[in-house]
Amino acid sequence: MPLDSFTILVACSSVLVLMGCIFVTLWATDRRATWLLWWGPPLALNGIALVLYMQPDWQLDVMSLMLGNALRIFGVGCLWYGIRSFQGRRPPWAIIIGMTLAWCALCLYPPFVQNMTARIVAVSLMHAVVCLLAVHELWRDRADGLRSRIPTLAAFLSYAVMMLARVALSGTAPFPVGSAPLDATWLGAYTALSVAHALFAAIFFLTMTLERREAEQRNFAMSDPLTGLLNRRAFTDFSQRLSRRRAGLRDPIAMLVLDLDHFKAINDEFGHDVGDRMLKAFSEVSEEAVRPTDQLFRMGGEEFCFVFPDTSLDDAIVIAERIRRTFEGVEIETNSGPAITTVSIGIAMTQYAIDVDVLFAAADAAVYEAKARGRNRVVVAEPATLLQGQIETAPRRRRA
Numbered sequence: 001m002p003l004d005s006f007t008i009l010v011a012c013s014s015v016l017v018l019m020g021c022i023f024v025t026l027w028a029t030d031r032r033a034t035w036l037l038w039w040g041p042p043l044a045l046n047g048i049a050l051v052l053y054m055q056p057d058w059q060l061d062v063m064s065l066m067l068g069n070a071l072r073i074f075g076v077g078c079l080w081y082g083i084r085s086f087q088g089r090r091p092p093w094a095i096i097i098g099m100t101l102a103w104c105a106l107c108l109y110p111p112f113v114q115n116m117t118a119r120i121v122a123v124s125l126m127h128a129v130v131c132l133l134a135v136h137e138l139w140r141d142r143a144d145g146l147r148s149r150i151p152t153l154a155a156f157l158s159y160a161v162m163m164l165a166r167v168a169l170s171g172t173a174p175f176p177v178g179s180a181p182l183d184a185t186w187l188g189a190y191t192a193l194s195v196a197h198a199l200f201a202a203i204f205f206l207t208m209t210l211e212r213r214e215a216e217q218r219n220f221a222m223s224d225p226l227t228g229l230l231n232r233r234a235f236t237d238f239s240q241r242l243s244r245r246r247a248g249l250r251d252p253i254a255m256l257v258l259d260l261d262h263f264k265a266i267n268d269e270f271g272h273d274v275g276d277r278m279l280k281a282f283s284e285v286s287e288e289a290v291r292p293t294d295q296l297f298r299m300g301g302e303e304f305c306f307v308f309p310d311t312s313l314d315d316a317i318v319i320a321e322r323i324r325r326t327f328e329g330v331e332i333e334t335n336s337g338p339a340i341t342t343v344s345i346g347i348a349m350t351q352y353a354i355d356v357d358v359l360f361a362a363a364d365a366a367v368y369e370a371k372a373r374g375r376n377r378v379v380v381a382e383p384a385t386l387l388q389g390q391i392e393t394a395p396r397r398r399r400a
Contacts, residue, residue: 008187008188008191008192009050009191012047012050012191012192012194012195013047013048013050014047015047015195015199016043016044016046016047016050016195016198017043017044017047017048019043019044019198019199019202020039020040020041020042020043020044020045020047021040021044022040023036023037023039023040023043023202023206024036024037024040024041024044026206026209027040033209034085035082035083035085035086035209036082036209037082038078038079038081038082038085038091039078039079039082039202039205041078042074042075042076042077042078042079042082043075043079043198043202045071045072045074045075045078046071046072046075046076046198048071049067049068049069049071049072049075050068050191065107065113065119066103066104066107066108069103069107069119069123070100070103070104072123072127073096073099073100073103073123073126073127073130074096074097074100076127076130076131077095077096077099077100077130078096079130079134079201080096080130080131080133080134080137081096082205083134083137083138083205084137086205086208086209086212087137087141089137095133096130099126099129099130102126103122103123103126106122116175116179117170117171117178117179120166120167120170120176120177120178120179121167121170124163124164124166124167124170125163125167127159127160127163128160128163128164128167131156131157131159131160131163132156132157132160134153134156135153135156135157135160138152138153138156139153144212144215145215146208146211146212146215147211148204148205148207148208148211149208151200151204152201152204152205152208155197155200155201155204156201158197159194159197159201162193162194162197166178173186174186175187176190176191177190221233222234222237224298226276226279226280226298227279227280227282227283227298228283229283229286229287229296229297229298229304230295230296230297230298231297231298231299232297232298232299232300234297235297235299235305238295238297238307239356239357239360240356242307242356243355243356243357251309251310251351252310252311252312252313252349252350252351253307253308253309253310253311253349253350253351253359254307254308254311254312254313254315254316254347254348254349255305255306255307255308255347255348255349255356255359255360255362255363256304256305256306256307256308256316256319256320256345256346256347256363257303257304257305257345257346257348257360257363257364257366257367258286258303258304258305258306258323258343258344258345258346258367259302259303259304259343259344259345259367259371260278260279260282260302260341260342260343261341261342261343261344261371261375261376262341262375263275263278263301263302263341266278266339266341269336269339270332270334270336270339274332274334274339277332278330278332278339278341279298279302281327281330281332282304282327282330282343283296283298283304285323285326285327285330286304286306286323286327288326289319289322289323289326290306290308290319290323291308293309293310294306294307294308294309294319295307295309305360305363311349312349313347313349313380316347316349317347317378317380320345320347320378321378323343323345324342324343324345324376324377324378327342327343328342328343328376342375342376343376344367344370344371344375344376344377344379345366345367345370345377345378345379346362346363346364346365346366346367346368346369346370346378346379346380346381347363347366347378347379347380347381348360348362348363348366348380348381349380349381362381362382363381365381366379366380366381367379
């Protein structure tokens with residue numbers, strides 16, 4: 001038995017209101033996720049807007065036309081704002097408020113209200129513009145690696161195409177797609193597609209939120225709380241992935257092992273608080289000296305390891321010397337006078353598929369050589385040591 005238009009509108013309205021309530025409930029459990037609040041009430045508003053179309057002869061009621069579509073335009077705009085909030089950007093209020101007010105102003109112009117084709121074209125273009133803005137917002141931050149970003153983008157893009165198709169068919173297709181007399185089949189298909197797009201986008205937007213939370217937890221577990229650099233656990237995970245990825249490759253990779261000189265004496269003379277400040281200062285110097293593609297790890301205590309992909313030996317030496325010279329001039333002010341120290345750096349570089357542990361051990365051995373030569377210097381590991389792969393990686397001697 002075919003469904004009547006009233007039943008279709010009630011079902012779709014209920015689904016949108018329910019989804020909106022779910023978003024608000026999830027926001028209440030995590031107030032930091034303000035983007036969920038941008039999505040919850042707008043979805044419910046779109047559901048409420050459908051109720052206005054249930055009254056008899058609604059198409060002749062100017063207030064229903066004005067308010068119903070104004071709520072839908074504003075609601076879709078808030079979904080775009082929610083995406084901006086998710087990315088840490090503020091909403092450009094003027095755009096959506098301007099569109100909503102423009103729609104209301106058009107509805108006060110009798111020739112426009114009486115022309116159903118004009119109404120369909122206007123509201124469809126506004127929806128398409130907002131959806132394309134949301135697509136742009138999702139695309140520009142695609143580098144964050146959230147897998148649900150592309151499906152969410154696809155939902156907005158598909159809905160924008162649907163609205164543009166509605167513009168093209170506005171003069172010939174049955175209502176609600178066009179201005180021809182209402183057809184129950186077209187109404188059911190159009191309403192179902194609209195709600196399906198909203199649900200699809202909502203589900204994947206929630207998944208994006210969960211993926212970000214998982215990424216934050218992973219980053220917290222992999223980060224050193226003092227310096228903000230990656231920790232030894234992250235290095236172990238990274239080295240395993242890098243060893244698998246480099247099998248058969250011939251791309252250059254350089255690894256630096258860095259150790260602060262006489263760090264124990266800094267702690268003994270000035271206290272651990274000054275030692276912590278020294279470690280923070282070194283991490284800041286290092287982050288300013290390297291490139292965005294480089295990986296920086298604090299291995300524990302005063303020991304660090306930096307990995308430079310696609311880097312020649314000469315370039316690695318230049319970066320290492322930049323770090324050494326800059327840190328040499330760092331002073332930590334204390335009640336007992338300035339605290340200063342230096343850093344010894346060992347470099348190992350290869351273009352072959354050498355195990356990362358061997359590369360690390362070679363750079364580690366070069367640090368010992370730097371210490372033996374008087375500290376505050378950069379030493380490059382011997383290539384023969386890398387090729388032989390006979391460096392002992394398990395036992396680690398204690399450094400001064």
